Amino acid sequence: MSKVLTDIQIGQKIREFRLQAGVTQEKLAEELGITFQQIQKYERGVTKVNLVKLQQLAETLKIPISAFFQDGSHTAFQLNDIEKQVLAAFRKIRSETHKNSVLDIVLGLARDLSSQ
The missing domain is CATH 1.10.260.40 (lambda repressor-like DNA-binding domains)
Known part of the structure; x- marks a missing residue:
């Protein structure tokens, strides 16, 4: 229960x-x-x-x-279509090294945009 x-x-x-x-x-x-x-x-x-x-x-x-x-702290954002596509594609990547590379790129882009 x-x-x-x-x-x-x-x-x-x-x-x-x-x-x-x-x-x-x-x-x-x-x-x-x-x-x-x-x-x-x-x-x-x-x-x-x-x-x-x-x-x-x-x-x-x-x-x-x-x-x-739901138990715990969850992010409850509704994803838009582009975010859903990115997530689906990301989940298909098998290599942890490649996943980390994608994450590094996204974080780098986010930092660049926030400093402008």
């Missing part, structure tokens, strides 16, 4: 997924039609999140609702 999560644990996941998505409390509240103070209460576990609001949160943050109930 799976563990029942507390309001605090659900709140922590809301915060984690909101930050991963790069969304402010204010923006999330606006999308949901509530105040940012309510988002703060959800994230601290002070207020229970009802099922309808949890579904709206998942939709707004572009994550599956099941992400709130």
Whole structure:
């Protein structure tokens, strides 16, 4: 039987997924039609999140609702088509050396872009 999560644990996941998505409390509240103070209460576990609001949160943050109930810290990003293609191709690479080379290239490109 799976563990029942507390309001605090659900709140922590809301915060984690909101930050991963790069969304402010204010923006999330606006999308949901509530105040940012309510988002703060959800994230601290002070207020229970009802099922309808949890579904709206998942939709707004572009994550599956099941992400709130998975154990551990998971990245719950929805991949776009290009990311899916890259991941599928990467998984076909058998050589760990080649995989590490691809990773080095991607990290290098990301560093170059962030310094511009």
